[in-house]
Amino acid sequence: MPSLKALRIRINSVKSTQKITSAMKMVAASKLRRAQSQVEAARPYAERMERMLAALAAGAAQNPGAPRMLVGTGHDQVHLLVPITADRGLAGAFNANVGRATRTRIEELEARGKTVKLMPIGRKGRDYLRREYASRIVDDVSFAGKRRIEFADAAAVAERIATMFHDGEFDVCTLIYNRFISVISQRTTEQQLIPTPLPQTAGSAASESPRLYEFEPEEETLLAALLPQNLATQLYRALLESAAGEQGARMTAMDNATRNAGEMIDRLTLLYNRTRQANITKELIEIISGAEAL
Amino acid sequence: MSTALEIVSPEKLLLSRPVDMAVIPAEEGDMGVLEGHAPMIVLLRGGTVRLYEAGQVTAELFVSGGFAEVTPERCTVLAIEAIPLPELSRAEAERRLTAAEAAYEAVDKFDVDAREQAMARLQSARAMLELAAAP
Numbered sequence: 045m046p047s048l049k050a051l052r053i054r055i056n057s058v059k060s061t062q063k064i065t066s067a068m069k070m071v072a073a074s075k076l077r078r079a080q081s082q083v084e085a086a087r088p089y090a091e092r093m094e095r096m097l098a099a100l101a102a103g104a105a106q107n108p109g110a111p112r113m114l115v116g117t118g119h120d121q122v123h124l125l126v127p128i129t130a131d132r133g134l135a136g137a138f139n140a141n142v143g144r145a146t147r148t149r150i151e152e153l154e155a156r157g158k159t160v161k162l163m164p165i166g167r168k169g170r171d172y173l174r175r176e177y178a179s180r181i182v183d184d185v186s187f188a189g190k191r192r193i194e195f196a197d198a199a200a201v202a203e204r205i206a207t208m209f210h211d212g213e214f215d216v217c218t219l220i221y222n223r224f225i226s227v228i229s230q231r232t233t234e235q236q237l238i239p240t241p242l243p244q245t246a247g248s249a250a251s252e253s254p255r256l257y258e259f260e261p262e263e264e265t266l267l268a269a270l271l272p273q274n275l276a277t278q279l280y281r282a283l284l285e286s287a288a289g290e291q292g293a294r295m296t297a298m299d300n301a302t303r304n305a306g307e308m309i310d311r312l313t314l315l316y317n318r319t320r321q322a323n324i325t326k327e328l329i330e331i332i333s334g335a336e337a338l
Numbered sequence: 339m340s341t342a343l344e345i346v347s348p349e350k351l352l353l354s355r356p357v358d359m360a361v362i363p364a365e366e367g368d369m370g371v372l373e374g375h376a377p378m379i380v381l382l383r384g385g386t387v388r389l390y391e392a393g394q395v396t397a398e399l400f401v402s403g404g405f406a407e408v409t410p411e412r413c414t415v416l417a418i419e420a421i422p423l424p425e426l427s428r429a430e431a432e433r434r435l436t437a438a439e440a441a442y443e444a445v446d447k448f449d450v451d452a453r454e455q456a457m458a459r460l461q462s463a464r465a466m467l468e469l470a471a472a473p
């Protein structure tokens with residue numbers, strides 16, 4: 045049986061752990077609120093961008109001169125995977141989920157004889173992938189230390205991806221990230237960025253009669269400007285979703301940790317009290333039997 | 339008689355209100371949008387978006403470029419940023435112009451797309467400086 049002193053030290057250490065986890069939970073909760081409102085605020089732009097792209101792309105996709113970013117290079121030999129993870133851990137399975145999904149995808153693609161390139165965003169994903177797939181990492185991005193992600197950050201990454209695409213370094217680009225479903229649930233999602241998947245027009249076409257737009261300047265020029273912008277917008281949205289998901293995951297993980305610490309403190313306190321009483325009883329017995337022996 | 343004007347940046351919805359007329363800086367010249375305008379999608383250059391209400395200019399915002407979707411009922415401006423004219427900073431505009439000039443110098447003159455992009459950036463920065471310098 046552990047000594048009283050050892051028990052006291054354990055209880056104190058678990059208590060201070062609990063203080064840390066509960067503080068982290070609070071911090072995550074307030075960051076989550078901010079991240080969520082950022083996601084909400086970014087929605088109108090993305091929606092309108094989608095609407096415009098649908099109007100433009102519907103006509104241009106059949107056009108032989110359509111931008112390659114829309115219709116693809118005609119091959120799908122080289123894949124660029126962009127997994128988005130957090131820069132910090134202690135968020136449950138948040139980072140591991142993206143890591144695992146990326147790994148499955150790499151293995152599946154390579155089994156089919158494709159070449160895979162990686163461009164991890166976020167420190168955790170980079171560290172995870174570097175262990176096994178270091179040779180495939182072509183670039184990495186980290187926003188560590190940034191308090192909030194701005195559109196300019198996403199635009200800079202999008203530009204890097206676009207430049208790589210124009211230099212013919214890959215054919216297909218896919219994002220892998222955690223989509224924010226609710227505070228307790230994030231779903232690992234794969235989203236193709238290049239070639240740009242056409243927005244589903246079927247639903248909106250039924251409700252809204254197809255409009256014939258005039259374009260100024262001509263469609264190709266507009267598309268050439270719109271597609272990179274759309275790339276940045278999609279990336280920005282994924283980054284925000286991932287940031288919100290991270291805080292949600294951390295909040296849940298820290299809530300669990302706080303509860304576990306509470307249970308452990310209860311158990312240890314019980315053991316401590318029992319031991320203390322046992323010691324007292326033992327001492328009493330010793331005194332009494334000592335007195336009787338006289 | 340009004341058209342629903344919306345100015346949206348990637349980070350948030352900046353402005354949404356009905357106006358009598360909006361003048362937007364389309365690539366090929368300023369464009370006035372009234373209710374019932376033919377549906378159009380236009381590219382924007384760096385310039386001013388003007389809001390007209392009751393025959394008066396009620397607000398002027400600088401946009402550094404973007405897109406606009408015009409339909410008979412509404413006018414949606416997708417801008418990277420929209421700054422009210424009085425808040426434009428001259429120092430910022432000068433900084434951007436220098437950066438844009440450097441980028442233009444560095445660009446490969448035979449790459450038509452890249453050159454056009456750099457030129458658009460230069461134009462946008464010049465427009466910003468001009469607006470910031472005007473009292």
